[in-house]
Amino acid sequence: MGCGRPFDEVIAIAPLQRCHVMLSWCYLLLSATMTIECLDLSECQAALGMESGAIAAQDILASSSFDEASVGPQYARIRTDVAGGAWCPSTQIDQTRYEYLQVNLHRVHVITCVETQGRHGGGHGKEYPTFYMLEYWRPGRTEWQRYKGHHQNVLLKANFDTNTAVKITLDTPIVASKVRFVPFSEHLRTTCMRVELYGCEHKEGLLAYSMPSGEFYAGHLFDDRSYDGSRNSSGFLTGGLGQLMDGRTGGEFALGNGIVSDAANAEQWVGWTKPLVEFYFLFDDIRNFTALSLHVMDSSNSIKEAAVSFSLDGRHFSHTLVEYFRYENSSVAPGPDWLSIRIPKQCGRFVLVNIRNTGKLLLISEVRFESGDAYDVEIVTDGPFVGRISSPSFEYVWLITGLLGCCFLCALLVTIIAIRQRQRKVTSPSYTGLKSTPQAEHIAVDLKTGQMKVIRDTELWLPFLNAKANSTNVYMFDSDKCAVSKILEAPANVSSVQPAESASTTPLIPLKSSSSEEDSHCLSRKELFFENMRSEYDNPSLHYAASDVRIVPLSKAER
Incomplete structure (x- = not known):
C-alpha cells in the first residue's frame, strides 16, 4: 500500500472481482474450522536465518561492496567468520553517504529484534558500525519506509568493537518482507557489519x-x-x-x-x-x-x-x-x-x-x-x-419479508393460471370443425324428409353397413322402398363427390319387405340436391360434408 495515499485510493490499486459465488463460499465456511491468529510477541523472537543459513545467499543484497569476493553481502552472517569476515561497502560512511545491506524474506514477517556485529576477520578486522538505520518494505507499498521508535528516533545504537554482537528490541515491531540495514556515522569512517533478524511470520494478515x-x-x-x-x-x-x-x-x-x-x-x-x-x-x-x-x-x-x-x-x-x-x-x-x-x-x-x-x-x-x-x-x-x-435491522427484515411475499404471490398466480387452463381443457370438446370424428360413423340421408340421421343401432344395420370402415360413411336412405345405398366415404376429406361405381342397394329387411322394381318412381332421373340438411349429430364437419353431397338415382341394373 502506497505511503501517503488516501485509503480509498489505495484500495483501488488492486480491486477484487466481486463474484456472487463468494456468498456461497462464505456459507460453506460456516462448517469449516479455523485457527485464530493473534500477534504474541513472546512467541515471536526466533532468529530468521542469517546465522543458520536459512536465508539463502541470493537473498542477501547490497548497494555496493569493497570486494565482492571477500567482503560481499553473502558474508554478512552474524557470528560467522568466513573469507573477509563481514560485508563492507565500497565507500566510507558519514552522515551523507547512503549504503545498505538488504535481506529478502519473501513472505511478510514481524520483526521484533535486530542484531549487529563488526568484522573480526580472524583478529585482523578493525571495522564496525557505530549507528545504523532500518528501512523496510511490504507488499502494497510503493516506497521504502524508515523505521522510527516511539520517540521518533531513526538511529539505532550499534557496536563498540569488532566482535561483540549487540541485539536491540524494537519499540514497535516491523511488519515487512524486506529489510535494509543502513550504516551511519557522524564522522567519516570505514564500516563493516554482520547482522541477524528476529521475529516470526505474519499470520494475522x-x-x-x-x-x-x-x-x-x-x-x-x-x-x-x-x-x-x-x-x-x-x-x-x-x-x-x-x-x-x-x-x-x-x-x-x-x-x-x-x-x-x-x-x-x-x-x-x-x-x-x-x-x-x-x-x-x-x-x-x-x-x-x-x-x-x-x-x-x-x-x-x-x-x-x-x-x-x-x-x-x-x-x-x-x-x-x-x-x-x-x-x-x-x-x-x-x-x-x-x-x-x-x-x-x-x-x-x-x-x-x-x-x-x-x-x-x-x-x-x-x-x-x-x-x-x-x-x-x-x-x-x-x-x-x-x-x-x-x-438484523428493521430495514433488513422488511427487505427479506418483501422478497418472500413477492415469491409467494408469484407462486399463487402461477397455480391459479395452471388450474384455469386445466379446467378449460376438461370442459372444452375434444374436436373442432376442422377435425374428423374420432371413430367411424354411419349417417343416413332420408330422401323423403331431407333429414340426415346418425345410425346408432349399428348391430341392426350391420348387414348393410361397411363394417371395415374406419371413417365417416354417408348412405342414401329411401324410407318408402326401405332401401339404402352408400354414396360417400370420409366426407370431411373429400372436396367433391362423384357417384361410386360400386355403390349397391340393399333392402332393409328388418324394417320392411323388399320392394319391387316398379317402386323406383320415387326417385327422379334428374340430379337431386339437398340443401340445409340438419343432423341430430351436431358435428360441423358433417354439416359441411352433407351440403356437398350430390345424390344420383341408381339405375335398375345398378340396384
Missing part, C-alpha cells in the same frame, strides 16, 4: 489500518507515535501500521486534576474525545472473522456503542450485523481491560469499525482480530466474550 489521529487531553498527546503511514491535512492516518497492532498492551495510569500520572504508560495509548471514531482495516486476503478484541481503558465508561461491518472490495460494506452496547449495570472494573465482540463468521478483506464515545476520553492501546484464511479448519477461542450480536 493485516496490511494497514486507517483512523483519525489521536488528540491532546490533560496536557498529553495520545497519538499513534509509531504509525508508518501518511497523515493528511485533516489529521487522518492512512495506509500504515502502528501501535494498535504492535502486540503490546498499554499500562494503567491516572488522570487526576487534568494531569497524567505516568507519562510512559500514557504513551502506549491512542485517545479521542470525539463522539464517533471510525477505523478501517485492510487485510492481505479474504479472511473469515470470528471475533474482534479491543484493549480499552475503562471501557464501561468510555464506549457507548461499537459496530462492525465487512467488505470484499472496500467500497460496499455489509449491513451492520455485529454490535456492542454498553449496559447500564456493567460490572467491568475501571482500568485497562479487553473488550471482545463475537463475530458470527463474517468473510471480508476490509473491516469497518465504528465506535461511539460516551463523551469522555476513549483510549485504545491494541486491536486484535481473531480470524483465519478461507481454508483453515479449526475454531479455537479462549476467554469470555462480552457484548452481543444484534438482531
Whole structure:
C-alpha cells in the first residue's frame, strides 16, 4: 500500500472481482474450522536465518561492496567468520553517504529484534558500525519506509568493537518482507557489519489500518507515535501500521486534576474525545472473522456503542450485523481491560469499525482480530466474550419479508393460471370443425324428409353397413322402398363427390319387405340436391360434408 495515499485510493490499486459465488463460499465456511491468529510477541523472537543459513545467499543484497569476493553481502552472517569476515561497502560512511545491506524474506514477517556485529576477520578486522538505520518494505507499498521508535528516533545504537554482537528490541515491531540495514556515522569512517533478524511470520494478515489521529487531553498527546503511514491535512492516518497492532498492551495510569500520572504508560495509548471514531482495516486476503478484541481503558465508561461491518472490495460494506452496547449495570472494573465482540463468521478483506464515545476520553492501546484464511479448519477461542450480536435491522427484515411475499404471490398466480387452463381443457370438446370424428360413423340421408340421421343401432344395420370402415360413411336412405345405398366415404376429406361405381342397394329387411322394381318412381332421373340438411349429430364437419353431397338415382341394373 502506497505511503501517503488516501485509503480509498489505495484500495483501488488492486480491486477484487466481486463474484456472487463468494456468498456461497462464505456459507460453506460456516462448517469449516479455523485457527485464530493473534500477534504474541513472546512467541515471536526466533532468529530468521542469517546465522543458520536459512536465508539463502541470493537473498542477501547490497548497494555496493569493497570486494565482492571477500567482503560481499553473502558474508554478512552474524557470528560467522568466513573469507573477509563481514560485508563492507565500497565507500566510507558519514552522515551523507547512503549504503545498505538488504535481506529478502519473501513472505511478510514481524520483526521484533535486530542484531549487529563488526568484522573480526580472524583478529585482523578493525571495522564496525557505530549507528545504523532500518528501512523496510511490504507488499502494497510503493516506497521504502524508515523505521522510527516511539520517540521518533531513526538511529539505532550499534557496536563498540569488532566482535561483540549487540541485539536491540524494537519499540514497535516491523511488519515487512524486506529489510535494509543502513550504516551511519557522524564522522567519516570505514564500516563493516554482520547482522541477524528476529521475529516470526505474519499470520494475522493485516496490511494497514486507517483512523483519525489521536488528540491532546490533560496536557498529553495520545497519538499513534509509531504509525508508518501518511497523515493528511485533516489529521487522518492512512495506509500504515502502528501501535494498535504492535502486540503490546498499554499500562494503567491516572488522570487526576487534568494531569497524567505516568507519562510512559500514557504513551502506549491512542485517545479521542470525539463522539464517533471510525477505523478501517485492510487485510492481505479474504479472511473469515470470528471475533474482534479491543484493549480499552475503562471501557464501561468510555464506549457507548461499537459496530462492525465487512467488505470484499472496500467500497460496499455489509449491513451492520455485529454490535456492542454498553449496559447500564456493567460490572467491568475501571482500568485497562479487553473488550471482545463475537463475530458470527463474517468473510471480508476490509473491516469497518465504528465506535461511539460516551463523551469522555476513549483510549485504545491494541486491536486484535481473531480470524483465519478461507481454508483453515479449526475454531479455537479462549476467554469470555462480552457484548452481543444484534438482531438484523428493521430495514433488513422488511427487505427479506418483501422478497418472500413477492415469491409467494408469484407462486399463487402461477397455480391459479395452471388450474384455469386445466379446467378449460376438461370442459372444452375434444374436436373442432376442422377435425374428423374420432371413430367411424354411419349417417343416413332420408330422401323423403331431407333429414340426415346418425345410425346408432349399428348391430341392426350391420348387414348393410361397411363394417371395415374406419371413417365417416354417408348412405342414401329411401324410407318408402326401405332401401339404402352408400354414396360417400370420409366426407370431411373429400372436396367433391362423384357417384361410386360400386355403390349397391340393399333392402332393409328388418324394417320392411323388399320392394319391387316398379317402386323406383320415387326417385327422379334428374340430379337431386339437398340443401340445409340438419343432423341430430351436431358435428360441423358433417354439416359441411352433407351440403356437398350430390345424390344420383341408381339405375335398375345398378340396384
